[in-house]
Amino acid sequence: MARDAATLLLLVVVGVLALHHQASPAAAFNITRILGEFPDFTTFNSLLTQTKLADEINRRQTITVLALDNGAAGDVTSLPSDEQRKVLSVHVVLDYYDEDKLGAMKSRSAVLTTLFQSSGQATDRMGFINYTKRADGQMVFGSAEPGASLNSHMVKVVVRRPYNISVIQVSSAIVPPGVAGGGGAPPPGAAKEKTPVSAPTPSPSKGKKEAPVPGPSDDDAGADAPADAPADGPVADGPAADGPMADGPTADGPAEADAPAHEKSDAADAPEGSAAGRAMAGAGAGLGVIGFLVIIILSL
Incomplete structure (x- = not known):
């Protein structure tokens, strides 16, 4: 017994x-181990560890990392540490994407939500990136902040594990203009300056003084300023809420604005249950x- x-x-x-x-x-998954298998991403992997972003990535269930090779990562290492973290978090998309999913989109453009948006520090659409598939088939990315351009194109898919993690190599860093003055187009205040015309000294007369010749008007200066919208980025596909507060830090998953309304997210096909x-x-x-x-x- x-x-x-x-x-x-x-x-x-x-x-x-x-x-x-x-x-x-x-x-x-463990992003540090994944990138550790590829010597070309040693610098990028080290930056994720130094900024503690690797820990945040590993806590997610679904993620896409836009990785930079050692040469392209130099644009990030030259930034101050606080800006490094912000720029790197723009390269972490809160949904699963690979070449097949991006290529299958009915709309050739989409606005994707990044980890920077969930930090609560993003303003003026800094936490989103624009994606566009050009007529020649090239897939390009860029900051969705007004004044930014699509300056980074897809090189290749490095790792894909549907529907948990995808690592896509991009050609250059995506830097929102408001974070480090990068991203392409100059800010509105950088319009070409015009030399003001000095008003002529009025000659003495008994009558009324003639009005001085006016200098360049504000309208002329405004005509040279870039439009307050992304140069290449789509507008119609943007999130309904244009302010960054719409996606607070408590959001634990990808925002619905990551893809066009009519585009079915592949995340819906993932096995149910966290x-x-x-x-x-x-x-x-x-x-x-x-x-x-x-x-x-x-x-x-």
Whole structure:
């Protein structure tokens, strides 16, 4: 009898340990290990670790990383540390995308939500990037902030694990103009300056003084200023809320504005249930097994 009870108790312990291992939430991927397999991304991988963004990426269930090779990452290493983190977070898209999904979009353009948007620090659409597939088939990206251009094109898909993580190599860093003065087009204040015309000194006369010749009007200066909209980026596909506060830091998943309204996200085809859901299901099953075994032991 004692041996049977000990055997049943051992089975209970083994069952609990197995269920605990199954129910324990684990990261779906490790971006540091993934990039560590590719020497071309050593600098980019190091930057993600230094800025603590690697930890944030690993906590996500669905993500796309726009990676820079060692040469292109030099544009980021030259920035101050706080700007490095902001720029790098623009390269982390809060949804799964690969070449097939981007190419299958009915609309040739889309606005994608990035990790920078969820930080609460993004303003004036800095937390979004524009994607466009050009007529020649080239896929290009750029900041969605007004005044930015599509300056970074897709080189290749490095890693894809539908529908958890995708790593896409892009040609150059995507830098919102408001973060580090990058991204392409000059800001509105950088319009070509005109030399003001000095008003002539009026000659003495008995009559009324003639009005001085007016200098260049404000309208003339405004005509040279760039439009307050992304030069190449789509507007119609932008998120309904233009302000960054629409996506607060509490958003744990990709915003619905990541793709056009008529475009079905591939994330919908992913297996249902998150790690938390699997943990709850496993814990419930474990309690049932333990209860059953306890009843058997007590009946002996």
